[in-house]
Amino acid sequence: MEMSTLESSLPNELFDFIFLYLKPIDIVYSFFNLNGRFNNLVYPFICTIDLSNVDECTLNKYCQTILPKIHHYIKSIKVDDKNIGSVFPLWLYSKIYPNLQSLFITIVEKDDKYLSYLKLFKQLLNLRICYGNGEDYKTVSHELCSNLFQSDCRLQTLYFQNIYVPINPHIIQRCVSIRKLIIKLHSFDSVYVLLNNLPSIESVNIHIPQQQQQNDIEFHYYDKNIPLTLPKLKELVFYGTFSVNYDYLELLLSHWCSNLEYLALNLYIDQFIDGERLEKKLLSKLTKLIVFHFCFRIRVVDNTLNIDDYIQTYKSSYWINNNHSILCFNQPLQCPRYCVFSLPYMFDEFTYVTNDLVNYRSNVNDNILLHSKRNKAKKITLHNKVPYTLELFQIIQKSFPRAKQLVFIDAPVHFLSDNLLNNLLVMKKIICMVFYLDKLNFLHFRQLLLMTPNVLILYTLQSLMLDVLRNSQDSSFQPLQSICDRIRDLRIKRYVTTGGSTQIELLDSTAQRQPLIDQYDHKQEEKKRQREERKEMTLSLQNLLLSKSVQGAEPFSGADDQDPSDWLDEIETILAIANVKDDARTPIAAQCLSGDAAKWYKQAKATIDGSWTTFKEELITTFTATTQKLNISTKLQNRRQGLNEPVQSYYFDVLGLCTKLDHRMGEEQKLLHLQRGLKLSLAQMTIPFNPKTCLELLAQAKRSEAAAAIQTPVTSIATTRTVTEEVSEEMAAIQPHLTHRRQSYLHDSQQLKYFSYNTRGRIRQQQQERWPRSQPSTRWFGPSYRQQHPDYYSLSTECYSCGKPGHFARECRSSRANYYPKV
Template structure:
């Protein structure tokens, strides 16, 4: 044992740092703490930032006493809250960990007992809360959370809240002068305005408006818009329609704004002249979904973006389902939803492929029942960084079926979201993806083609290279043999049945 220990200690610090890269901070502390002065010095940085969210109670209780004096950032699971912070009113973690400034809590459940801790939470400079199963949280609880965190006696500077949608009651919140960085979802457009009126020091904002404009929206947009003197970066998105005319004064009264990203569903057309007011912002990105425009007016609309003012601001205009889309280039979104209509795009530049290497899109969702050759070619040409293709259906036009040499080499993941599938299209899809590693589909779809896959020699090499099969809507009573059946077809694949229920 002594020789082994000496050989371990003879390793250089650089080798230990390399080992630490592959370990969690909790494992490092548990394994190396207290051995000697050298190891205590090596692991000191890992005692400052620690994640306890995925460790056993035994390791957690062993580690905590060792980090009280050093810990600055802590991450834990919502179920651990009462174990790590025994009381929200008497002896708290802030009393013990004097240097702790950042707290992250994941998997906070709807009925968990987190409310008593809110007054403690607002004592941290950085607070990140990740809620789950929050669809039916009561308004009373939401009011309690917002009134506590958005208050004049909060010291939180960075607040990140995920999985919770807020209705903001202006009677429940007070000016929060400490808050500088905020990520939050709100129910309606007026909730955002009510909240922003109480954030005079805000510098970074990421807001998602879930339900657009409320039917009983009585907010005085003309006379009561916030003036955010310190706001530098604003990321605003909406799921349903909001009113740009009401949003615009807010955007124009942020004198320090230098980074603006808009991903909005709008109830009106936005002209080039209107958008020109935003061009002075150094980093401007927008994806605007507007009511469908008549074909006769589209050329005139796009030509307004071909002026000298827009010379250095390329845009693309295309139809998507029932909307007309206007967006800046390059594409900044990780996800992109498209249909066959995008191949008929118009732009204020002659060649949009000039920006293909700058697009950040890695996942594309296709929404048509029949996919055209032109669409698939467009995707391959313009999105070389594409890694995942998600299909509403798996039917291709004859031109695509006839081209046996067409390949999409960049795609590694394929997700099919429909219940029925013709084998010839399934086969074509896989043959187009020579580097596919992961396939996701519903159990019924996969089981329906097992025998045809087994008989097809051309598909065998593709099936062997697939490393993971993800089964959607798996039902144990009906799909008892699916593991064996999948192994017959995809012998080297791990079968994941955890993603059950509704598909994304």
């Protein structure tokens, strides 16, 4: 009934989604043979069985219960080398898997159990053999060549990973079945021997990572052992990490591989190659070539040739018309070199990267970032004699988004520049880092780990790891704790000198790595104990400080003369110094209540429920008297900023009054109170900007106040009061004299009213006769007006000081002239 319900309730698409979260072996074990519907759902997992990374007990149970039922469906198997005997019994091999076509052998151990099955495996169509990452430089025995590269081999696809395959010209035979091949070889001689015996090859990927040993084989077009061509070869990928003789490779490609459609070359060569040579001697002869990718590390023979002149060789019509974007930068390794490569970068590894990558040159002025989404480099190998810069890691992050591994081959002890130490660049996609550095500054190593917070695999030398352990007690190691806890694969290497040569040995065994692990665990336990001790000491000090401070605080009884807001401010200051959290503040503050306030808390304790915010609101609402609110409201309404009062003092005073009046007062009301009391000069400068918050008003008022201080010196309040008092005293002293002068002025006005019109007209006529209007006035250059008209002054003037006619008070010579002070 349960199976019927499950079958009817879930559609097939949902089961496909569920299978994504299960291992293939568990899917087959759980759902096979339940009914016809589930057999159809798990059929793809039955045809392709994945038995890798399975423990021995589960594998034996699977082989006994499941494999006998599905063996005739199986077309492909993936299995670890150590379990190959359980999955492939030699005496039942042909009967158990009659339809088997492909086999993938993973994690090959040193004993190479699969070698005894090669005579059987060469009858398959596809075979893939992968050694562990720790066996990069191992060379397998000649059994591979004697069994697989033979005339009776039926394999069409053959892949070797992380292993060198020796090619013996005396053992290898002509094999016409192999179509696709991925292989690592020791030398270029092996390439020649291998391809000469694979006439039907269609796609080949050859890697020569070690230094080649040439046997001085001379290639000749008319040599009887060299075929005229490899007619079916359409795709060739050649990767030479160390020096490769480009002359031999050029000859091989131009004579053997004329039908190539895809060519990728990643070479480290000593011959000088430029765009002109590539075009004339190689690419022009590959008439069917469609795609060409390359990366050359070329030795600079002529020191007079700079990088700008070199990139010019890639600007011919051939390169431009075929849309070849070429980049070039300097590689100052043991000798000067140029690294020139095509875009997009189509190789898995980008090696010998230096700081000069930032200063690249392009033949079409393309930015490397334009092809970032198509660049396929997953491993970046850095090699530099100077500290790595921030700009280098930025261009790596932006230009190679698929990069997941960083390898540091050579660098100084302080291998990060100052700008990289001071600016944290986070590279979230890096999950693996490898160090071949025997010495490294811990601070630089710490910064690099902070740059790669998602790192899961770390290869490092023993000396560096010991340095890390020594610095693990330092406070700077704290941010690294979470990153180190996330690392799942830690491989420690050390230098071993044997027979006068120095090699790197991997500490794989538990006995070798256990001392380092024990030392690290001991450091961690000691660090944890010290952290707990510091925490307990901090808590004890906080409790002591809190008890002393609370005892010194004034109890709150709720009396009319006590302001609850002021009391709460004092209590909050004490609790903040003691670092008491909000959920623990209410019980501590309640201990300081007395009288009516204590009775109130007992009744409202259930309502408050330990909330500090509710406690404050209820206390202020309950114990704020009406008279206090009226006084606060009056103060707030009448509060005005003083003439010389700083705006900051006024701001906090008004906000304090607003809080006391109503702790729930909104921002708009507070802003209105602030604007109403601003002095006129600041109000005119701030209100037009229409500030939305109190902080915006304060910031604008401060700027206006600062501008006014620059234009006009600010006079202190004390100085202003002194000047005012002095002016008041002077005004009081001269007040009687001003009164007497005002009375004299009124008397003179009455006297002038009695002058007849005829007298005034006669005087005006005399003036016109003596000084006609046509003549210019000499009033300011000749005798005074009084001296020229003595009759007029004798009749109309009278001195206010002495009372005599004929002169003004300012001309009076009597002693009373000095009686009036100058105003």
